[in-house]
Amino acid sequence: MTATIFRKxxxxxxxxxxxxxxxxxxxxxxxxxxxxSWARGTDVLPDETTGMPDNSSTSTRExxxxxxxxxxDHLNALNRAVSRVNSLADIPAERxxxxxxxxxxxxxxxxxxxxxxxxxxxxxxxxxxxxxxRDLLPDEPVYAGDVIYVTVRTVADRGGPRRTSAVxxxxxxxxxxxxxxxxxxxxxxxxxxxxxYFD
Amino acid sequence: MLHAVERGLGVATLELALDGVSVVxxxxxxxxxxxxxxxxxxGLIGKSxxxxxxVELITREVASFTVGWLRCQVTPDALQLTTTEPEEFxxxxxxxxGILNTLSHTPVAALGINREVHxxxxxxxxxxxxxxxxxxxEFWEPLVDLPATRTLTIWGQRxxxxxxxxxxxxxxxxxxxxxxxxxxxxxxxxxxxxxxxASREEALLETVEPNLQPSAHKGAIAxxxxxxxxxxxxxRSTDVINAILRIK
Numbered sequence: 444m445t446a447t448i449f450r451k452x453x454x455x456x457x458x459x460x461x462x463x464x465x466x467x468x469x470x471x472x473x474x475x476x477x478x479x480s481w482a483r484g485t486d487v488l489p490d491e492t493t494g495m496p497d498n499s500s501t502s503t504r505e506x507x508x509x510x511x512x513x514x515x516d517h518l519n520a521l522n523r524a525v526s527r528v529n530s531l532a533d534i535p536a537e538r539x540x541x542x543x544x545x546x547x548x549x550x551x552x553x554x555x556x557x558x559x560x561x562x563x564x565x566x567x568x569x570x571x572x573x574x575x576x577r578d579l580l581p582d583e584p585v586y587a588g589d590v591i592y593v594t595v596r597t598v599a600d601r602g603g604p605r606r607t608s609a610v611x612x613x614x615x616x617x618x619x620x621x622x623x624x625x626x627x628x629x630x631x632x633x634x635x636x637x638x639x640y641f642d
Numbered sequence: 643m644l645h646a647v648e649r650g651l652g653v654a655t656l657e658l659a660l661d662g663v664s665v666v667x668x669x670x671x672x673x674x675x676x677x678x679x680x681x682x683x684x685g686l687i688g689k690s691x692x693x694x695x696x697v698e699l700i701t702r703e704v705a706s707f708t709v710g711w712l713r714c715q716v717t718p719d720a721l722q723l724t725t726t727e728p729e730e731f732x733x734x735x736x737x738x739x740g741i742l743n744t745l746s747h748t749p750v751a752a753l754g755i756n757r758e759v760h761x762x763x764x765x766x767x768x769x770x771x772x773x774x775x776x777x778x779x780e781f782w783e784p785l786v787d788l789p790a791t792r793t794l795t796i797w798g799q800r801x802x803x804x805x806x807x808x809x810x811x812x813x814x815x816x817x818x819x820x821x822x823x824x825x826x827x828x829x830x831x832x833x834x835x836x837x838x839x840a841s842r843e844e845a846l847l848e849t850v851e852p853n854l855q856p857s858a859h860k861g862a863i864a865x866x867x868x869x870x871x872x873x874x875x876x877x878r879s880t881d882v883i884n885a886i887l888r889i890k
Contacts, residue, residue, distance in 0.1 A: 491668075491754075491829075492666040492667075492668060492752050492753060492754020492756070492827065492829050492830075493666065493754060493756055493809065493811075493825065493827045493829075494662075494663075494664030494666055494722060494724060494754065494756035494758060494825070494827070542728060542729065544729070544732075546732075564873075581690075582688035582689045582690050583688065583689070592729075592732055592733065594729040596728075596729065609729060611729070611730070611733060612688065613732075613733070613736055614685055614686050614687065614688070614733070614736055614737070614740060615685075615686075615736055615739060615740045615743070616684050616685045616686050616740035616741075616743055616744050617683075617684055617685040
């Protein structure tokens with residue numbers, strides 16, 4: 444079954460939610476949170492793996508800068524230089540009100556289109572095969588076997604709600620010669636194993 | 643009008659002022675090698691993201707830059723990848739997996755999969771009701787005038803046989819008026835456990851984690867967790883968001 448051909452989305456051009464007024468502060472708070480452990484003078488790492496504090500506090504208490512010494516003096520200096528701008532941000536005018544996601548695998552590529560089998564992210568619902576124009580992924584050539592992510596969402600902005608879709612290529616890095624060789628060996632091993640079940 | 647999010651993806655119909663994820667890897671990192679050009683060379687970002695690169699700082703000890711949807715911060719003891727674009731959540735995971743695979747000999751100690759949202763309350767009464775449901779005020783009312791919940795941290799046991807914990811923080815959002823900030827930290831210490839504590843008393847005894855010695859072989863464990871536990875983690879964070887949203 445061939446599903447809808449999705450239009451190229453303008454979502455890639457969308458600005459992330461605008462927090463520019465607190466950007467520097469968040470950046471340094473994040474760095475200081477990450478570097479706070481250095482002052483402990485131990486090779487044992489702290490266990491905290493929470494993310495960058497995205498809810499910058501308006502409180503007047505210090506945010507860890509007192510724990511960062513010595514090796515990160517330059518960070519302290521920069522931290523002191525960062526003024527605290529702690530006004531409440533307005534809610535962004537553009538808000539996402541709905542999103543659906545699919546994981547996809549490219550099956551076939553021709554000059555203008557590529558076909559992909561899409562499986563709903565929630566793993567509820569049937570897989571579908573969809574055709575997409577190749578210029579949705581303009582960065583580089585795509586090949587059968589590549590994995591893509593497809594999202595369709597509703598964005599409510601001042602002009603009213605609009606549906607947008609986007610296709611993104613999954614990137615897991617470049618293969619090394621050793622990895623290719625190892626995968627080839629494993630594939631041969633699997634092929635030999637499967638061959639036992641056929642006459 | 644707000645609707646409950648559906649389990650799993652978590653952004654089906656809910657209006658969130660901010661919905662972001664981050665992957666934090668504790669370990670021993672050489673910040674100087676991290677740059678937009680390096681990510682491009684390693685095939686972890688595309689040319690379009692590279693073209694949008696915004697480098698804030700790259701030194702021997704600290705790297706901080708943004709490439710399109712991906713924010714990368716590196717210090718000697720941590721790597722953090724972040725996005726606030728829900729359609730890019732999976733590519734943050736992929737970038738983390740790609741980096742760990744590329745730096746396969748880098749000692750790693752712990753992994754965090756984090757979701758942070760700013761959830762809108764329907765109105766002031768709903769905003770206060772959320773705080774009251776999570777931290778009842780009967781205890782506080784005789785002690786302070788007009789007590790209100792500002793911040794709350796809950797620890798829970800991991801729902802699997804992996805070492806670590808689940809940490810949930812609820813705060814008043816200081817970014818958006820009348821919003822609740824929710825942070826869901828799925829923390830993995832990259833150790834296996836035979837069983838999780840069966841009682842809160844037992845869990846109390848285990849609040850101090852074993853020393854997290856960075857080890858090169860834990861990088862592979864971290865990538866395996868990112869690959870196999872991602873959807874589960876996103877689903878559980880969505881359950882928390884949903885539960886808080888349902889408070890009346």
